[in-house]
Amino acid sequence: MKFPCPKxxxxxxxxxxxxxxxxxxxxxxxxxxxxxxxxPWFLVPFxxxxxxxxxxxxxxxxxxxxxxxxxxxxVIGWLVVDALNVLLIPMIEMDG
Ligand SMILES: [Zn+2]
Numbered sequence: 373m374k375f376p377c378p379k380x381x382x383x384x385x386x387x388x389x390x391x392x393x394x395x396x397x398x399x400x401x402x403x404x405x406x407x408x409x410x411x412p413w414f415l416v417p418f419x420x421x422x423x424x425x426x427x428x429x430x431x432x433x434x435x436x437x438x439x440x441x442x443x444x445x446x447v448i449g450w451l452v453v454d455a456l457n458v459l460l461i462p463m464i465e466m467d468g
Contacts, residue, residue: 377401377408378463387458394418394457398466407466414461418453425449 374383375390384401385393385408393399393410400407429446432438438445 374402375463377403377406379406379408379465380404385463390458390463391454393463394454394461408463409466410461411464418457418461421453422450425453 373387375385375387376382377384380401380403382401382403384403385399386402389399393408394415396410396415398407398409425446429442429449432445433442436442
C-alpha cells in the first residue's frame with residue numbers, strides 16, 4: 373500500500389516515508405520525484421496531540437500512581453496517534 377502523490381496522483385509515497393513526513397521530514401514521490409512534505413496546518417494540531425498524550429501519561433505516572441500502566445497507556449496512545457498521522461495528514465508539494 374502506497375500513498376498518492378498530490379502532484380502526479382500516482383501512489384508514489386511509501387508508508388515509511390509518509391511516517392517520516394509526519395515528523396516534519398521531507399520526502400520524494402517515487403514517480404515524479406517532486407519534493408513533498410506533510411501539510412503543516414495538519415502537523416501543528418498533531419504535535420499538540422502528541423504532547424497531550426505525553427502530558428496525560430506523565431500526570432498518571434507521577435500523581436495518580438498508575439506506574440507501569442501509565443507507560444503502557446503512553447505507548448498505546450503514541451502508536452494510535454502515529455497511525456492517525458500516517459493515515460490522515462495530507463501531503464503537499466514543497467516549493468523550490
Ligand atoms: Zn508524484
